[in-house]
Amino acid sequence: MEIVRHMNPRDEADPHGPEHLDAERYVLGGCMHDPRKIPEVAAILDRSDFQQPAHELIWDTLCALHKNGEPTSPAAVFLTLDKQKAAARAGGAAYLTRLADYYSGDIPYYAAAVREAADLRAEADLGRRIVQQATAPDAEPGGAVTFIDAYLQRQKERAAGRSGDPADALLAELLDASSLDNMPTLEPLVGDLLHLDSLARVIGPSGHMKSFMVIDFAGHVGTGMKWHGHYVRQGTVVYLVAEGARGIRKRVRAWEKHHGLKMTDVLFLPRPVQAMSDEWDTLIEAMRRLEPTMIVVDTQARVSVGVEENSAKELGLVIDRMEQLRSATAACVLLIHHTGHVGDHGRGSSSAKGALQSELHVSKKGDNAANIVVTLKVGKQKDDEEGGDLQFGLKVVTLDNEYKADGRPVTSVVLESLDMRPAVEIKGTPEWLAGVLDKAAIPLKWGSPRVSKWCVEYGIQMRKDKIEEAVRIRKRRDSFDEAQTGTGDDNPGAHSGASQSDQDAPTPSLSDCSRNALPPNLPRDLEAQLPHDLGGRSGEFEQNPTSNIPPTPGGGRGEAPTTPPSPRPPSREGGGGGDGRDNNTPRCTICNRTLSPDWAARGYDTHLGCDPATGSHPDVA
Numbered sequence: 001m002e003i004v005r006h007m008n009p010r011d012e013a014d015p016h017g018p019e020h021l022d023a024e025r026y027v028l029g030g031c032m033h034d035p036r037k038i039p040e041v042a043a044i045l046d047r048s049d050f051q052q053p054a055h056e057l058i059w060d061t062l063c064a065l066h067k068n069g070e071p072t073s074p075a076a077v078f079l080t081l082d083k084q085k086a087a088a089r090a091g092g093a094a095y096l097t098r099l100a101d102y103y104s105g106d107i108p109y110y111a112a113a114v115r116e117a118a119d120l121r122a123e124a125d126l127g128r129r130i131v132q133q134a135t136a137p138d139a140e141p142g143g144a145v146t147f148i149d150a151y152l153q154r155q156k157e158r159a160a161g162r163s164g165d166p167a168d169a170l171l172a173e174l175l176d177a178s179s180l181d182n183m184p185t186l187e188p189l190v191g192d193l194l195h196l197d198s199l200a201r202v203i204g205p206s207g208h209m210k211s212f213m214v215i216d217f218a219g220h221v222g223t224g225m226k227w228h229g230h231y232v233r234q235g236t237v238v239y240l241v242a243e244g245a246r247g248i249r250k251r252v253r254a255w256e257k258h259h260g261l262k263m264t265d266v267l268f269l270p271r272p273v274q275a276m277s278d279e280w281d282t283l284i285e286a287m288r289r290l291e292p293t294m295i296v297v298d299t300q301a302r303v304s305v306g307v308e309e310n311s312a313k314e315l316g317l318v319i320d321r322m323e324q325l326r327s328a329t330a331a332c333v334l335l336i337h338h339t340g341h342v343g344d345h346g347r348g349s350s351s352a353k354g355a356l357q358s359e360l361h362v363s364k365k366g367d368n369a370a371n372i373v374v375t376l377k378v379g380k381q382k383d384d385e386e387g388g389d390l391q392f393g394l395k396v397v398t399l400d401n402e403y404k405a406d407g408r409p410v411t412s413v414v415l416e417s418l419d420m421r422p423a424v425e426i427k428g429t430p431e432w433l434a435g436v437l438d439k440a441a442i443p444l445k446w447g448s449p450r451v452s453k454w455c456v457e458y459g460i461q462m463r464k465d466k467i468e469e470a471v472r473i474r475k476r477r478d479s480f481d482e483a484q485t486g487t488g489d490d491n492p493g494a495h496s497g498a499s500q501s502d503q504d505a506p507t508p509s510l511s512d513c514s515r516n517a518l519p520p521n522l523p524r525d526l527e528a529q530l531p532h533d534l535g536g537r538s539g540e541f542e543q544n545p546t547s548n549i550p551p552t553p554g555g556g557r558g559e560a561p562t563t564p565p566s567p568r569p570p571s572r573e574g575g576g577g578g579d580g581r582d583n584n585t586p587r588c589t590i591c592n593r594t595l596s597p598d599w600a601a602r603g604y605d606t607h608l609g610c611d612p613a614t615g616s617h618p619d620v621a
Helices: 017-033 035-042 053-067 074-083 092-099 107-135 145-160 166-171 177-182 210-223 245-259 278-290 312-329 350-355 430-439 448-457 464-485 597-601
Strands: 188-190 198-204 237-241 266-269 294-298 332-338 358-365 373-381 390-403 409-417
Touching: 017 035, 017 053, 017 092, 017 107, 035 053, 035 107, 053 074, 053 092, 074 092, 188 210, 198 210, 198 312, 198 350, 210 237, 210 245, 210 266, 210 294, 210 332, 210 358, 210 373, 210 409, 237 245, 245 390, 245 409, 278 312, 294 312, 312 332, 312 350, 430 464, 448 464
Parallel strands: 198 332, 198 358, 237 266, 237 294, 294 332
Antiparallel strands: 358 373, 373 390, 390 409
């Protein structure tokens, strides 16, 4: 036995330097960034596989934090170790921070390298123990067999799981009711419709805008813009264009022009990858490295060519391949599929629906872009309420500098939410009148008598109760806006108690209102100045607030004042003005004196100091 050299600590020094521990650092640093990989890593290696005791301690802490649903950042690991008075044993805050720099998207690869190194160390240790046993002064033949048996038992346990019995490994995965709170919940991707780490499907008849709907999903997820008012989680989208690849470009360009921004972070693969082929495994590996948020498969049928879709067994294998893609990426894998000729169910075996987290049904009605309505119905939400239907209209978008062979422009369509459009106000309702008054810049301080007079002048026939309701609607809306913004109204006529300084503030006149800003069905032109004097005695509208029609002789309460109205002032039109003054000069409705053009343009028809009771002007002694 002279050829056997006894080993000492100096001989056991690592000849490769500290680099051989980088695999352990990549495992720990990667799990700090992506705790979802911790269960996968735990299935590959044990805590004892780490060569460094500090790494073994950090790994135990990461597993505990992940089990409790807590963050696994370097700061969280340090605070946990510090509470246990073990931070120094783990290398301190500086070393934990340095571990965070060791990040790779292929954490299982480094975990396998750590396990391989641990197995080699175990074999080397086995060899040393056999040599030491065989060279000991009291050595006996066969004494090293116990070391070999222990080594083989350990390898068997590693192959079976955490214990030597596969049933024990399965029992260890069971959770009690309290442990369910530590399981991660579904993370929303697009409102309540789509979720991360889920398998979903959009179905509908051929030609019913399914791809347009999904392109709209993809564009909003890629850019992070809200999807028609619904929450969106921004992330990379991969769109597998297995059908209609040549038409995808103009649909994307139309979406970009309509929304005024590039469809960023959306990647397209313009060919099918068959789910049952070896290339699907390549796709899974590529997506695992890219880590997208959503993967679109357009369509399910085009990536499962040759599969009997009416067979639950064969279609189940295709769905399992989709699940493998989801599991490797934690993305939302969204399939597009056709319905049959009859019914609202996805074509083929119904067994596929059971594996879906969400299924959305798209259908359309109408025969042209002007009247088509696309309806999105939630057919299934495994863990949430299904919610109501969503409806969309189509908007035709002309692409810039693109023309057909005959010179016509190239067009496409995009979806516009009908639920997000403002409700159409019916003519004659208080809401409609409130909108007319807003667009005509009628001051908010006008009460119902004054608004009634204005309506009569412009040929708007409304009942008194509706006019009063319209006035209330405007004031409630103004109060709400003021409460929301925390500021007062800039309109000097918004409040009856406005000060002189408030009234001097600029207010848009009726002549400043654009014709296109007014309702198209107004009976008279509202771009002219405010209504001229309708005749009658000064102040009679203020003295009869219940009247909602111009004063006429006779009548009871609410119909007309009992006192006959005063004669109409001399006509201001034509050449017979009677006073020789400019016919276009605005007049005060109380004293009939000239108003400042700027004051009249703001919507006022009286002087500030005129007394409606006496008809006196402030400069009259």
